[in-house]
Amino acid sequence: MAVAVRKFDAVIVGAGGAGLRAAIQLSEAGLRTAVISKVFPTRSHTVAAQGGVAASLGNSEEDHWHWHMYDTVKGSDWLGDQDAIEFMCRKANEVVIELEHYGMPFDRLDNGRIYQRPFGGHMSNFGEKPVARSCAAADRTGHAMLHALYQRNIKANTHFFTEWMALDLIRDEDGDVLGVTALEMETGEVVAFHARATIFATGGAGRIYHSSTNAFINTGDGLGMAARAGIPLEDMEFWQFHPTGVAGAGVLITEGVRGEGGILRNAQGERFMERYAPNAKDLASRDVVSRAMVTEINEGRGCGPNKDFVLLDITHLKPETIMKRLPGIHEISLRFAGVDPIRAPIPVVPTCHFQMGGIPINYRGQVVAPKSGSPEVPVPGFYAAGECSCSSVHGANRLGTNSLLELLVFGKSAGETAVNDLRMGRREHKPLPKEAIDRTLARLSRLENQKDGADVHETRLAMQRVMQKHAGVFRFKDLLEEGVTEIMKVADQVKMAQINDKSRVFNTARIEALELDNLIEVAKATMVSAEARKESRGAHVRDDAPDTPEHPDGRDDDNWIKHTLWYSEGNRLDYKPVHLDPLTVESFPPKKRSY
Amino acid sequence: METRTVQFRIYRYDPDKDAKPWMQDIALELESTDRKLLDAIVKLKAKDDSIAFRRSCREGVCGSDAMNINGKNGLACLTDVDDLKQPIVLRPLPGLPVIRDLIVDMTQFFNQYHSIKPYLVNHDPLPERERLQSPEDRDELDGLYECILCACCSTACPSFWWNPDKFVGPAGLLAAYRFIADTRDQTTSERLDNLEDPYRLFRCHTIMNCVDVCPKGLNPTKAIGKIKDMMMRRAV
């Protein structure tokens, strides 16, 4: 099969918040840039973000980036890299103001400045009391942001390849990244995008779990492509379960609801968070709230016939506030829970939401991997940003609104670094190795010719059930060990996945099968990394690492302040140190995390 | 668990193998948890992987799964199966070329969106902080910025069917007014010039189909009316 080659200075895979922000940088610098996306840009899952984007603008009360940094380090349970966290928190005001200048329709305060609301884990004065730091456009912040970024790219004349799916990373024998192979959905044609800079911004992989707030397209393609090309995945054991997914449907109810005064109640009507987090209560960090909810349910205080959810109550808020600040939530609860939240509380359960780990990057947006004894050597030509990457600003647990911020900050910095490297580096493209596209062709022809194989839908479901059962909100030693065996069995099935539809035209069965190749890499990485981390930290809490005086919250700082690296080849683990040193300020040393 | 059987009639066309489009009748067993039409179609695809449609967010914010449902445009993910008369007839959005099954070619729709220059233009030197906007001025954008570009409206609009290359259509005009209404944008008169044409704006005959189908409850007709008013005022 002959494959056409298209040459660009840069190729960006992904047109969500991170990809679009990076694209602005490259297009405005006048570089020939291709942005590839599985879906029309404004259909990317950034569109679903509700609550807001963090920045210490201090528009309604005093705030400081240093406090934001402290909250983020604490939220990360001291697994976050403090240099990257400082970088992000210091850059927040700049990138949010830029977004406003692009036309983002933020809500406004009476004095005309951007409206800000409190959000879980964001406090003033190094953890004292909640602070209004989340910049919001009603409860549609992601939608407003994604559209504003897309619109800016129209202005900048960015070249989009919409409904193209990137399939594999192209590396040469030096390990340099030279682009990707991609499939045009409408025609079924495969093309090699040959680039001097390749930026991954492919978003999360929340679809490895059965119950998820993530879109169907969130299948971890960037992670799968990187893993197959020999790049390790970092900290994949850490998944955030959002406290408030609509019970049964999985659709998210933003934490902004609690920021506006919403309260969680158990079957007895008790505001149970007062027991678990006397200070921050319903606005404690997400892992803390999710575990409190599961504990309530496990101890029989859940609601409904099966006692399997709790209630999110906003009936005490003024209907005008709900309609003004939370109109989307009003719509979602009517449509997906069948409840008018002005009159009755919303049934909610913790739901898989966000992947803290990803493709390892530094704060400049360069992908880094161990090489000749050094843990973090940039992979030439390769950059990443957004949820697919691990900078690691979220460490073991992300604070709400820090992700939209991460898209802007690291989308921009990956873009800037790529622009610099392109200007400084060699002008011509390194030649494509002869076997550049072999991996892709082999995958496609295997799929084309598979007989008596495994059903894609059933196999994906099997994977999701294994993940849900063996690597959920609470983790158990036995279940994790079994989980490793179980997920490897599913992985064997994935290798034989079969489709019946062989059409060339918009073959979504083929797309789903190719996505499954990526999902399974992420699922394996998660299970293997989780089984190996023998402590509790942030979102990863094990029964055999309980809260003791010696190990508060089950954390083992002596042995486990380190990042996990998982390699697909050999299903192998490695570790690297956490950056405890920030860029300019003093390090925040680990201490017990209480809210 | 309680199950029920639901009858579907689906438009099928794969140019790779079909000489012309045909309608497929399928019955499907649904569980009580399968509430939305999109849940049902995903199940159908698990049975027959050749059914092609777009979907992503499954919560009505990405605009992917617009289709013609029992004769009316809507989003599958926001439509309750039990509200629909059977057999549930699914067709691609009308008026746009069909690529395959329920997937249409949206190029013309997006071209019209792009034609109104959907981005903020302000020539003042960039302030160090945010540009100020009063809450009242910001309120003017409500009902405009929430558009998800699903195309339910434009593909329900007879004027757009006849002139998809010349008439901007309700979604594009709604976006045009979103920037006209924004106090931070300085190009209102250029924006009006851009629409001053027998087709681009004035092909709208206020038939209101667009308002009727918008899954986000937006009102393009009202926005179009406001643009027309501004044109009139400008003319005198």
Ligand SMILES: Cc1cc2nc3c(=O)[nH]c(=O)nc-3n(C[C@H](O)[C@H](O)[C@H](O)COP(=O)(O)OP(=O)(O)OC[C@H]3O[C@@H](n4cnc5c(N)ncnc54)[C@H](O)[C@@H]3O)c2cc1C
């Ligand atoms: C329901 C919900 C609400 C949230 N609310 C908030 C919030 O209020 N605040 C906050 O900070 N965070 C929030 N988050 C998290 C945040 O929205 C996400 O982390 C973030 O939007 C991810 O952005 P991204 O640019 O990395 O990826 P995405 O927006 O997911 O975009 C990924 C892009 O990659 C493309 N892509 C993927 N694979 C391929 C491939 N193989 N080939 C070509 N293209 C590909 C897709 O087409 C898409 O364009 C929320 C998340 C969810 C699920």
Ligand code: SF4
């Ligand atoms: S009101 Fe105008 S835009 Fe809307 S459907 Fe009618 S003709 Fe089309």
Ligand code: SF4
């Ligand atoms: S105005 Fe409504 S129907 Fe039209 S594209 Fe926007 S959201 Fe869809």
Ligand code: FES
């Ligand atoms: S799937 Fe996103 S709008 Fe329906």
